[in-house]
Amino acid sequence: MALVIRLRKPGKSVKRHYHYKIVVDEKRSKKEGRFLAQVGYYDPSKNPKIIQVDLDKYQEWIKKGALPTETVKELAKKFGKLNKKGE
Secondary structure, three states: OOEEEEEEOOOOOEOOEOOEEEEEEEOOOOOOOOOOEEEEEEEOOOOOOEEEEOHHHHHHHHHOOOEEOHHHHHHHHHHHHHHHHHO
């Protein structure tokens, strides 16, 4: 079973107000279907953009073999840097 961490667009957008869940899912499953776990949230329509990632869960799924997409990798890097600057 190949696992992937990717963005999932929940439901319909309201006036192009897109937001995404960062989820762990099987690679072959549909993007709209069920997922195994939610590890974060991303809202690019806000200014500043809202990024919430549970880094503990994210790292746990990486250790279990889940591969993040390029977009999710970049978001996790940005969130990690933002988190360190805030401390």
